[in-house]
Amino acid sequence: MATTTPNYGWAVPTSTDLVKDGATAIETLGDSIDASMFTALGTKKAGMVLLNTTSFSAVTSVSLAASTFTSTYDNYQVIYKFTSTAAGALRGRVRLSGTDATGANYSEMNVTVGTGSGPGRQGTLNGTEFNILNLATSANLTLNLNFYDIAKAAPTSITGFGIQHSTASNFIGADHSLSTAYDSFTIYATGGSITGAYSVYAYNK
Amino acid sequence: MTMAKSETIKIQDGDTVIELTGANKEAYLAERAKDQAEFETQQAQKEAQKQTRINAYTKLGLTEEEINAIL
Numbered sequence: 001m002a003t004t005t006p007n008y009g010w011a012v013p014t015s016t017d018l019v020k021d022g023a024t025a026i027e028t029l030g031d032s033i034d035a036s037m038f039t040a041l042g043t044k045k046a047g048m049v050l051l052n053t054t055s056f057s058a059v060t061s062v063s064l065a066a067s068t069f070t071s072t073y074d075n076y077q078v079i080y081k082f083t084s085t086a087a088g089a090l091r092g093r094v095r096l097s098g099t100d101a102t103g104a105n106y107s108e109m110n111v112t113v114g115t116g117s118g119p120g121r122q123g124t125l126n127g128t129e130f131n132i133l134n135l136a137t138s139a140n141l142t143l144n145l146n147f148y149d150i151a152k153a154a155p156t157s158i159t160g161f162g163i164q165h166s167t168a169s170n171f172i173g174a175d176h177s178l179s180t181a182y183d184s185f186t187i188y189a190t191g192g193s194i195t196g197a198y199s200v201y202a203y204n205k
Numbered sequence: 206m207t208m209a210k211s212e213t214i215k216i217q218d219g220d221t222v223i224e225l226t227g228a229n230k231e232a233y234l235a236e237r238a239k240d241q242a243e244f245e246t247q248q249a250q251k252e253a254q255k256q257t258r259i260n261a262y263t264k265l266g267l268t269e270e271e272i273n274a275i276l
Contacts, residue, residue, distance in 0.1 A: 056217045065219030
């Protein structure tokens, strides 16, 4: 007697079934699989899409590859994990066609909490770069940045969170005011070098 | 701001690592120093504005605790 699969109830034969209407049975099974796949991927697509993961070693700045951000998606998330060799500010700039935007269009409103201090504020209006956070000596940082509308001809918003092991947590809110589409982002350490990796995800739509 | 004191500085663009030496390295360091100077100038201006507000609040008779609550 025919049976069904345990998770999605697709009709399948058992080994004791008489062999007949084979093509019909295959078509029925195929339609069932198609329907299940469309439900999983068509109307309920994966929420985020991994675009790439890239490693870096002993560099003072890291730029995402050109055309990382495209009009395919509106919003992106970049997760950085790295260590630093020295203390210093970690800064960032939006980037287009291989060139960082250096105009005075960056604003941030950040909060830092240390293990024994804080919260402290860092605010800038119309600076020439983002002041993301201050890296401690030999920092072990996990930084999560969300970019909204960065690849649109619209101002870019950034939210994020950083955690430096046993040192500080950083809450980040920033924006770039120009209505320009950018395709990349650069972070750079003002003290020493950084080693680690980043992963870029797109929020599916 | 302290930058790497080795002879080369490496920057990464996508998967491409670029080693900066000589004049390129100096230009990169000069750009970073300029950025830092602008940041410090802006911070100094903010601090001056903050001190102006503190002075004004003090003249109005606010206590230190009240001023800290406003700032």
